[in-house]
Amino acid sequence: MKNYKINIHQILFLSVFIISSDVVFGQKISRTYKNSSGEWNKNWKFYKVVKLVDTEGLTRINEPVDIVLSFSVDEVFSPENEIRVVEKDFRSGEFIEVASQVYSLSKSEGELHVVFLANVLASCEKEYRIYFGNPNAEKPYYKTDLKVRGNAPQSIVENDFYIIDMTSGTNGSALNKCGQIRTIAPKMGFNVLFSRRNGYIHFTPDCSRNVEEENIGVKFMNPPSKVFEVKGPVLYFVYREGVFTKKDRFIRFTVIYKFYSSIPYFISETKIELLETAKLRMLRNDEFTFNSKIFTHNAWKEFNEMIKTNPFPIEREINGEIILETDLSYPLWIPANLPWLTFFNAEKGYGIASIHLDYQKLGPNGWPGITQEEGQRIHIGGDRRGSCWSRFIISGEPIIVLKGSKYTEKIAYLLYRIDPEVSRRFKPLEEYNTILRNPLVIK
Numbered sequence: 001m002k003n004y005k006i007n008i009h010q011i012l013f014l015s016v017f018i019i020s021s022d023v024v025f026g027q028k029i030s031r032t033y034k035n036s037s038g039e040w041n042k043n044w045k046f047y048k049v050v051k052l053v054d055t056e057g058l059t060r061i062n063e064p065v066d067i068v069l070s071f072s073v074d075e076v077f078s079p080e081n082e083i084r085v086v087e088k089d090f091r092s093g094e095f096i097e098v099a100s101q102v103y104s105l106s107k108s109e110g111e112l113h114v115v116f117l118a119n120v121l122a123s124c125e126k127e128y129r130i131y132f133g134n135p136n137a138e139k140p141y142y143k144t145d146l147k148v149r150g151n152a153p154q155s156i157v158e159n160d161f162y163i164i165d166m167t168s169g170t171n172g173s174a175l176n177k178c179g180q181i182r183t184i185a186p187k188m189g190f191n192v193l194f195s196r197r198n199g200y201i202h203f204t205p206d207c208s209r210n211v212e213e214e215n216i217g218v219k220f221m222n223p224p225s226k227v228f229e230v231k232g233p234v235l236y237f238v239y240r241e242g243v244f245t246k247k248d249r250f251i252r253f254t255v256i257y258k259f260y261s262s263i264p265y266f267i268s269e270t271k272i273e274l275l276e277t278a279k280l281r282m283l284r285n286d287e288f289t290f291n292s293k294i295f296t297h298n299a300w301k302e303f304n305e306m307i308k309t310n311p312f313p314i315e316r317e318i319n320g321e322i323i324l325e326t327d328l329s330y331p332l333w334i335p336a337n338l339p340w341l342t343f344f345n346a347e348k349g350y351g352i353a354s355i356h357l358d359y360q361k362l363g364p365n366g367w368p369g370i371t372q373e374e375g376q377r378i379h380i381g382g383d384r385r386g387s388c389w390s391r392f393i394i395s396g397e398p399i400i401v402l403k404g405s406k407y408t409e410k411i412a413y414l415l416y417r418i419d420p421e422v423s424r425r426f427k428p429l430e431e432y433n434t435i436l437r438n439p440l441v442i443k
Contacts, residue, residue, distance in 0.1 A: 032075065035131065040086050040095040045133030046075055052118050052440040053125045058431060062117040062262040063440055064235070067130070069114065076132045081139045085116045088127040095129060099142035099261070101232035115234050117262060118440060125443055142233040146261035152229040152238045153179025153221075161264040162186055162415055166238075166257075177223035179240050180255070186415050188264075190350045196289050196386050204287040204390060205253050205272050205407075210279050210398040216244045218253040218270075234261050243275070250276040265355075265414040265432060272393075272407040281398040285409050286354060286376075287390030290343065295351075295387060298378055299426070300334055300341035301433075307426060311346075312380050312387065332378040336391050340433055341376065342426070343387065344418050353429050354389065355412040355436055361393065364404030372399045412436050 206217025344351030361369025
C-alpha cells in the first residue's frame with residue numbers, strides 16, 4: 001500500500017461502487033458527510049453511508065460486501081490506517097465498529113477495496129457507514145477466525161468451517177508447487193478429510209491437444225509464473241497464472257481463490273485464454289476429485305427447479321478386487337451449467353457443492369466461444385481416479401479453437417450439513433444458492 005499512499009494525493013474524488021458477493025451494482029454514492037455530530041467518533045471527519053437491503057426474504061449472516069472507492073486529496077491520507085466500517089444497531093441506534101479490510105488489486109491510481117461482512121435481517125434494510133479523515137489513526141487490529149499459514153502458492157487457510165490445504169504435502173508428487181487445493185477438512189463436527197489418493201482435489205482447468213497422452217493444466221504450474229495474494233482479517237485472496245508450454249506458449253490459465261472469515265464457502269474464478277490457435281481434443285474446468293469412499297450420493301438441480309439425487313455405487317472387495325454394484329450407468333452426463341451439483345454423505349451428514357455463478361464462452365472479436373460435446377461429467381469409481389465432477393467444454397473429436405478465445409467461470413464451493421429430513425436435505429444449499437445469486441442491494 002505504500003505506492004497507494006503516494007498516488008492518492010494525485011487524484012480527484014471519483015466515485016464509490018458497491019460490490020456484494022463480488023457482484024458490481026454500479027450505483028454511485030457520491031455524497032460525503034461531515035461527522036459534525038460525532039455520532040460514532042468525532043476524531044473521524046468524514047463518512048459515507050451504505051444502506052443494504054435484503055430483497056429475497058432471507059436473513060443474511062456474514063455476507064461479504066466489497067466496495068471499490070476513491071477519495072479526494074484532502075479527505076484521507078493513509079487508507080489502511082484511517083478507514084473504519086461501522087454498523088447501526090437497529091435496536092439502540094448506536095454505531096458499532098465491525099471488522100473490515102482495505103486492499104488494492106490494481107495499479108490504477110487511487111483505487112482500493114474495502115471489504116466487510118454484513119448482517120441484515122430478512123426483508124429488512126440496514127445502514128453501514130465508512131468513516132475516514134483521521135490522519136492520526138493507527139492501523140486497526142481485528143481478531144477473526146480467518147487464519148493463513150505460509151504464503152501463496154504454498155499456503156493453508158482456515159476459518160470456523162474448514163481447513164483448506166494448498167501446499168505440496170508429503171507424498172512427493174511432481175505437482176508440488178501449483179497452489180491448487182489439495183485437501184479440505186470440514187470443521188462442522190465431522191471427522192473426515194476431503195482428499196484423493198494422489199494429487200490435488202481441485203484439478204482444473206486443463207486441456208490436451210491432438211497429441212498422444214498430452215495433458216496441460218493448472219496443476220502443472222510448478223510454480224505459477226505469476227502469484228499474488230492479499231491477507232487480512234476478512235479476506236484471503238490468491239491469484240495464480242501460468243502460460244503453457246515452454247516451447248509453444250499457446251494457452252494461459254488463471255485461478256483466483258477468495259476465502260472469507262466466518263462463512264462456509266469460498267469463491268473460485270478461473271480463466272482459460274488461447275494465446276495461439278490450437279486443435280484441442282479436451283478442455284475442462286470445474287473439476288473436483290475425491291477418494292471414492294468419502295461420499296454416498298450425488299445430486300444436482302435442473303433448470304426447471306427439479307432436484308435429482310442418485311446413490312453412488314456400492315463398493316465391495318472380493319478376492320482383493322473392488323467390485324462396484326449399481327443400477328446406474330456411470331459416468332453421468334448432465335448440462336454444463338446447472339445451478340448447482342453436490343456430493344454428500346447421507347449417513348454422516350456432510351456435503352460439498354459447486355454453485356455455478358457464472359460461465360462464459362467467448363471467441364475472438366466477440367464471437368461465441370467454440371465448444372464440442374459440452375457437458376458436466378460425474379464419474380464414480382473405486383479406481384485411482386476416485387469420484388469426481390468436471391465440466392467438459394470440449395471433448396470427443398478434436399476441434400480448432402481460435403487465438404483470442406476465452407473461457408471463464410465463477411463458482412462458490414460450499415461445505416454444508418445436510419438436513420436429516422430428506423424433504424429438507426438441501427435447504428442450506430438452496431438458501432446459499434439464492435443468496436449468492438441475489439446479493440444485498442443498495443436502496
